[in-house]
Amino acid sequence: MMANANTGIKASDIKFDRYRFDVVVIGAGGAGLRAAVEAREAGLRVAIICKSLFGKAHTVMAEGGAAAAMGNVNNKDNWKVHFRDTMRGGKFLNNWRMAELHAKESPDRVWELETWGALFDRTKDGRISQRNFGGHEYPRLAHVGDRTGLELIRTMQQKIVALQQKDAKEFGDAEKYLKVFPELTITSILKEGEKVSGCYGYWRESGEEVLFEALAVVLATGGIGKSFKITSNSWEGTGDGHALALKAGSALVDMEFVQFHPTGMVWPPSVRGILVTESVRGDGGVLTNNKGERFMFNYIPDVFKDKYADNEEEADRWYKDQNNNRRPPELLPRDEVARAINAEVKAGRGSEQGGVYLDVSERLPAEEIKRRLPSMWHQFKELADVDITEQPMEVGPTCHYVMGGVKVDPDTAAAHGVPGLFAAGEVAGGMHGSNRLGGNSLSDLLVFGRRAGAGAAQYVKSIRGSEPSVTHKEIEKAHEVINEPFTREGGQNPYSLHQELQNVTQDLVGIIRTENELRDAITKLESIRERAAKVTVSGGKTFNPGFHLAIDLENMLLVSESIARSALNRQESRGGHTRDDFPKMDPEWRQFNLLSLWNGERIEIIRELAKMLPDELTNLFDQEELKKYFTEKELAKGGS
Amino acid sequence: MTRKVKLRIWRGDSKDGEFKDVTVDANEGEVVLDVIHRVQATQMSDLAVRWNCKAGKCGSCSMEINGKPRLACMTRMNMYGDDETITVTPLRAFPVVKDLVTDVSYNYKKAMEVPAFEGPTDLKPGEYRMEQVDVERSQEFRKCIECFLCQSTCHVIRDHEENKKSFAGPRFFIRIAELDMHPLDRLRNRKKKAQEEHGLGMCNITKCCTEVCPEHIKITDNAIIPMKERVVDEKYDPIRWLGSKIRKREEINYWR
Numbered sequence: 001m002m003a004n005a006n007t008g009i010k011a012s013d014i015k016f017d018r019y020r021f022d023v024v025v026i027g028a029g030g031a032g033l034r035a036a037v038e039a040r041e042a043g044l045r046v047a048i049i050c051k052s053l054f055g056k057a058h059t060v061m062a063e064g065g066a067a068a069a070m071g072n073v074n075n076k077d078n079w080k081v082h083f084r085d086t087m088r089g090g091k092f093l094n095n096w097r098m099a100e101l102h103a104k105e106s107p108d109r110v111w112e113l114e115t116w117g118a119l120f121d122r123t124k125d126g127r128i129s130q131r132n133f134g135g136h137e138y139p140r141l142a143h144v145g146d147r148t149g150l151e152l153i154r155t156m157q158q159k160i161v162a163l164q165q166k167d168a169k170e171f172g173d174a175e176k177y178l179k180v181f182p183e184l185t186i187t188s189i190l191k192e193g194e195k196v197s198g199c200y201g202y203w204r205e206s207g208e209e210v211l212f213e214a215l216a217v218v219l220a221t222g223g224i225g226k227s228f229k230i231t232s233n234s235w236e237g238t239g240d241g242h243a244l245a246l247k248a249g250s251a252l253v254d255m256e257f258v259q260f261h262p263t264g265m266v267w268p269p270s271v272r273g274i275l276v277t278e279s280v281r282g283d284g285g286v287l288t289n290n291k292g293e294r295f296m297f298n299y300i301p302d303v304f305k306d307k308y309a310d311n312e313e314e315a316d317r318w319y320k321d322q323n324n325n326r327r328p329p330e331l332l333p334r335d336e337v338a339r340a341i342n343a344e345v346k347a348g349r350g351s352e353q354g355g356v357y358l359d360v361s362e363r364l365p366a367e368e369i370k371r372r373l374p375s376m377w378h379q380f381k382e383l384a385d386v387d388i389t390e391q392p393m394e395v396g397p398t399c400h401y402v403m404g405g406v407k408v409d410p411d412t413a414a415a416h417g418v419p420g421l422f423a424a425g426e427v428a429g430g431m432h433g434s435n436r437l438g439g440n441s442l443s444d445l446l447v448f449g450r451r452a453g454a455g456a457a458q459y460v461k462s463i464r465g466s467e468p469s470v471t472h473k474e475i476e477k478a479h480e481v482i483n484e485p486f487t488r489e490g491g492q493n494p495y496s497l498h499q500e501l502q503n504v505t506q507d508l509v510g511i512i513r514t515e516n517e518l519r520d521a522i523t524k525l526e527s528i529r530e531r532a533a534k535v536t537v538s539g540g541k542t543f544n545p546g547f548h549l550a551i552d553l554e555n556m557l558l559v560s561e562s563i564a565r566s567a568l569n570r571q572e573s574r575g576g577h578t579r580d581d582f583p584k585m586d587p588e589w590r591q592f593n594l595l596s597l598w599n600g601e602r603i604e605i606i607r608e609l610a611k612m613l614p615d616e617l618t619n620l621f622d623q624e625e626l627k628k629y630f631t632e633k634e635l636a637k638g639g640s
Numbered sequence: 641m642t643r644k645v646k647l648r649i650w651r652g653d654s655k656d657g658e659f660k661d662v663t664v665d666a667n668e669g670e671v672v673l674d675v676i677h678r679v680q681a682t683q684m685s686d687l688a689v690r691w692n693c694k695a696g697k698c699g700s701c702s703m704e705i706n707g708k709p710r711l712a713c714m715t716r717m718n719m720y721g722d723d724e725t726i727t728v729t730p731l732r733a734f735p736v737v738k739d740l741v742t743d744v745s746y747n748y749k750k751a752m753e754v755p756a757f758e759g760p761t762d763l764k765p766g767e768y769r770m771e772q773v774d775v776e777r778s779q780e781f782r783k784c785i786e787c788f789l790c791q792s793t794c795h796v797i798r799d800h801e802e803n804k805k806s807f808a809g810p811r812f813f814i815r816i817a818e819l820d821m822h823p824l825d826r827l828r829n830r831k832k833k834a835q836e837e838h839g840l841g842m843c844n845i846t847k848c849c850t851e852v853c854p855e856h857i858k859i860t861d862n863a864i865i866p867m868k869e870r871v872v873d874e875k876y877d878p879i880r881w882l883g884s885k886i887r888k889r890e891e892i893n894y895w896r
Binding site: 070 | 748
């Protein structure tokens, strides 16, 4: 179903809008907007492409907060502690350089937002308040109630507007340097030789085609959740950037690691999967099964035994005195909690609707719950008729985040193998290793969004004088991709194929995986791919969701295949990848990252050696702890 | 429990359109958006509707349901009777693109007209200190998810295209109020601008906007009325007027 360039239409006969920019940022969530600001401030002309309206990207749904070791609530916190927590959360498969940059730079990125007008909740002494979250040793998440993502996106949206207002004043043209393209989907990255020369897509509203000539393209397209049936992601999470990178010849890293957030809504069915923020547990919510047992005490893995309380008394004391008590196990990293809930439900100890209970009503007074968790209160009240100030919620795992993504250079966010291509945010891989800590996503967006903008700007300046140009052949190929669903025959319905795909990934590539199921999944995905090549779209091109889905379906197929093949290859369990047939975490496997490459017909998986941490970073850990993750040989040899 | 429901959906484009009646399944606990999606998947694959988060957080699925501006993702089907036909139409204040999708670019133009936050020049990032009680007033307005329901329901522009040029609408009144109440914003003439440049005076506080706000922001009581009162003070208090002339500082603010 890849584009066939031989259908005869010539570039000169194709109608398209044409724009020229230095940098095109695909995606207008946190990472994309931060990248755009940086590239603009470096003096470049920047386009921001939004798949939906400006300000609606999925970042808006982030609830809990942005992790940054500012030390406002507990002054023992610093970047080293944050770095350690992040590496532990990712089971040491993280790209250590990314984790280091992230821990060091996130406080500056959060403070910078304040200067752009963000209004975070405050501490008593007037600084930015910070809340507890799973896997973070100290209260670390800058937040605004439980709508932090909205604050982030709105702040950056307004920063973009502020920059445009400045340009209007100075140059008489608000869009001279920064232009926002709402409701536009990019379907192809264009290259001349090795280098990026632009990208091509269509206006969702009119269906008309658009060519962007650009020297650098930043992918900031977010996640892949719509490949799964139960997900917290919106329709936009179709892995567009992942697929664009693959097709442009770049590589994805560690795609087997998919985060199932432990707490999604389970009832009513129509809202199944919608996120219930981890803040509920951070603020004292406890998980119980249908016997009323606080089951998380039974699921503390060995590697975390010294950090988490093994009895209710100590866990409860921790909320008042964090220095002398271990943390409650409800605040274990997400992968641990999701597996525990899954196991309780499978053992028949689940709630009425097939989840478990999450209760914050006994910990906090009603008014305090409404103040700290307003949108949770609202969401349960209006969608499920549950008053969380009086009753427990029913929750279960939901596909939330992909740790895997485009392989990038940590410092510049340059995508592997394609000069001019950059990636930041969820679409980039490596930062979170095998499992992301809550709160580390919003800070990731800011830190690496900025770095991608700077990286792209630096690259653009470096190739001045030898700029690539868009070839006719590339335009013809890109035009073909968009028009295929209207011209081919076969009558397959994109909606039913999408549902089938979601069932395959949910059932066979979900929280718990086995070799047989993964093989089965790959076969089934191939069959869907064959039929997807026969999808036909009815109606015209004007705002036609059937057409939009037909295009997105291709991306979801590529991403799902990448996840399934990567998962089949990794014969161990680690973070967001659990193999029933290889239940143990194995230091031998920590030495490898798995790269996904597209060969034009299928995804190939290549093992690549993961780099060892340098000594100054390994020295931040106890030798005994490192032994749980690294091979003896690695530790003997020392840092890289 | 599945039941059959009747929907009357407006279908068309900027030129022409008509109502289409459909009967479709609705399951227990569903919202109007679920049912519209089912229509899309089974009967009208090209039915245009905007949506994103499906959890009342992004403000994309704004439309009019039985004539009332609402978020389709937060409107439960059980609000309506078994035999009731539910009528879904696009937002009335904005031009139709297709079916339930409207051209909301008016709002983005108005956003461009509101001067941005101007922070203190003597504080570095990380040095801002603000009390929770002082940020809470602005935080209420920053809950806005930009669904533009308030804009669509506001009678100043709902059926009066001619007012759009000089009227920013409730969404941007709370944006101005938010900046005006921001403890560290330096720009001092926001209320006056609201009156003179953004059409605050055209609002006659019927509170329709507050009624439809899915975030329950008290748009009229907490943003519009306080700004109007202060603008009135500022404009007609002769001593203050004189003071501002003597000091020749238009942007002086007496309420800080």
